[in-house]
Amino acid sequence: MSHHGSARPATASRSPALNGRVRMPGDKSISHRSFMFGGLASGETRITGLLEGEDVMRTGEAMKAMGAAIEKRGNEWIIQGTGNGCLLEPAAPLDFGNAGTGSRLTMGLVGTYDMTTTFIGDASLSKRPMGRVLDPLREMGVQVIDAAPGDRMPLTLRGPRQAAPIAYRVPMASAQVKSAVLLAGLNTPGVTTVIEPVMTRDHTEKMLKGFGASLEVETDRDGVRHIRIEGQGKLSGQVIAVPGDPSSAGFPLVAALIVPGSDIIIENVLMNPTRTGLIATLLEMGASIELVNPRNAGGEDVADLRVRSSELKGVTVPAERAPSMIDEYPVLAVAASFAEGETVMLGLEELRVKESDRLAAVARGLAANGVDCTEGKDTLAVRGVPGGKNLGGGTVTTHLDHRIAMSFLVMGLAAEKPVTVDDQTMIATSFPEFMGLMTGLGGKIGEAD
Ligand SMILES: O=C(O)C1=C[C@@H](OP(=O)(O)O)[C@@H](O)[C@H](O)C1
Ligand SMILES: C=C(OP(=O)(O)O)C(=O)O
Secondary structure: OOOOOOOOOEEEEOOOOOEEEEEOOEOHHHHHHHHHHHHHOEOEEEEEOOOOOHHHHHHHHHHHHOOOEEEEEOOEEEEEOOOOOOOOOOOOOEEOOOOHHHHHHHHHHHHOOOOEEEEEOOOOHHHOOOHHHHHHHHHOOOEEEEEEOOOEEEEEEEOOOOOOOOEEEOOOOOHHHHHHHHHHHHOOOOEEEEEEOOOOOOHHHHHHHHOOOOEEEEEOOOOOEEEEEEOOOOOEOOEEEOOEOHHHHHHHHHHHHHOOOOEEEEEEEEOOHHHOHHHHHHHHOOOEEEEEEEEEEOOEEEEEEEEEOOOOEOOEEOHHHHHHHHHHHHHHHHHHOOOEOEEEEOOOHHHHHOOOOHHHHHHHHHHHOOOEEEEOOOOEEEEOOHHHOOOOOOEEOOOOOHHHHHHHHHHHOOOOOOEEEOOOHHHHHOOOOHHHHHHHOOOEEEEOO
């Protein structure tokens, strides 16, 4: 797969009312897991609606390198899995590009195998902390035979001398860490337990059960989840329809709210309650978001959203809500820039270890575009300007972060002056359709000159 050569800036400018219908591409979290679990299961898995973003394609390449057969026929992805316990040692380092999810979940998946696996990634991924996954894997006996300082990639794992199941309390709100431990448990004899004090997205639990893993979840009196998985069971191929990505939906959603006169429909949005914090917050801010045709598809709630431009008001977003909207804070900060009064976001410590330090990147981008904001250690306060008067005119440094790029392009659609981002190439990691979809609604976004 190609590495990105040079940065391509893009500019968004104040746009007429957005109108029309857009359909969301597949959810990134579910797409990664579909390739992984399908590649691991016995027999055939068929996937429709898969997100064909670069991050997910890297996961597909990794599964192929370990013995899965993956091909696209028509609009279906067809996988012949290896069978649980039967992954093969890859001949070359696994290159996960920009993807935290792909790399961290795969470390769990392969760590307990009796083989040597090397993980590499781009400049952004190579800065991100991997100790959060390596620590529990070490407890399970996995050998980290090489890693860059601070437990970073490139790193090399070798299987345990003796594998041991563990009970692990996840110390930060992270679905990636939870998932890595559960996946390591898949290939470990006995019962591996993950204790999750704060619930994060539950796609791993739901999907592993769907593939036939023996997994149970119990929530105790204090709301703490205990997830138990029995190792070395059989997984069977499944038919999966991937619902649309609510994190991607956040971009047209906020755009329609802040561009006056807009009225759009966003089709096929996953409404799993571990993912809907942005919608809850925007509703509290006074957003007009209507759920049209709510339905269940493949065990997940899905709906279409009708969104009309709205006069937003600042709110305080509680820390407990962070896991259900962790990737949506950059675009929420943009919505807050057009709201009346102050929006205060709490409990943002995890934003510092995403594709960029998102808290710093958002605060700098807002400041560069005339938005009054305060960055705290794990908080952000934004004082908005309804109508966007005097906002914009700045260039935003994206630091290889797709969500920073998309969020500030959305800002440019409603700000008085255009907003430029220094690079748009990373958008293809999670939402390759973004530019076409936004311009199709009437948004003025193009190459910067
Ligand atoms: O499990 C997943 O699919 C994801 C978990 C989250 O990361 P953390 O586990 O680091 O919070 C999220 O930010 C990421 O985009 C996808
Ligand atoms: C944090 C993200 O992804 P990842 O951790 O998979 O790189 C994201 O998509 O916003």
